[in-house]
Amino acid sequence: MDPNGELVERLRALVRLVRRIKQEGAGHHPVLPAGLVTTLTLIDRSTGCHAKELAAHAGLDPSTVSRAVGTLVAHGLVRRRADPADGRASVLVVTAAGHAVLAQARGWYGDLLSRALAHWDPAEVDALTAALGRLTADVEATLEASR
Incomplete structure (x- = not known):
């Protein structure tokens, strides 16, 4: 039997749960199209990024990112700004409306986790956070090494 089974x-099960959380969350912040919290968050974490960089960081196909960005722009949550270094390119920037929607979404997710982990000891939360960070980094490194 596989020791990692x-x-x-x-x-x-965690991936299924994340999908469910995204679906539930979409109903609590209807201004943000379903499934785009992560895309908006990635754009927000940068001081402006290109769609190509966003696709690489998110591990998504550029056409998928292009559609997502188009939807965010259409909802007024992201704007395209001319790239001063390359006039042919544009930089993605979160708008004030996008920041407000992100704050609402973060509040909902934060409240959900606070309620779900209310009976956890803070050391358990810290241990889980560290273990998930290590797992993510190690799997990403392994994937990169196998390219």
């Missing part, structure tokens, strides 16, 4: 099953 249980871990794989737990990760699959």
Whole structure:
């Protein structure tokens, strides 16, 4: 039997849970189109980024990112600004409306986790946070090394 079989099953369950959280969250911040919180967050974390960089960072196909960005722009949550270094390119920037929607979404997600982890000891939360960070970094490094 595969020694990592249980871990794989737990990760699959976590992915399903993340999808469910995204669906539930979309109903609580209807201004933000479903599934675009992550895209908007990635744009917000930069001081402006190109769609190509966003696709690489998110691990998504550029056409998928292009559609997502188009939707965010159409909803007034992101704007395209001319790139001063390259007149042919544009930089993506979160608008004031986008920041307000992100604050609402972060509040909802934060409240959900606070309620779900209310009976956890802070050391358990810290240990989980560290373990997830390490797992993510190690899997990403392994994927990069196998290219």
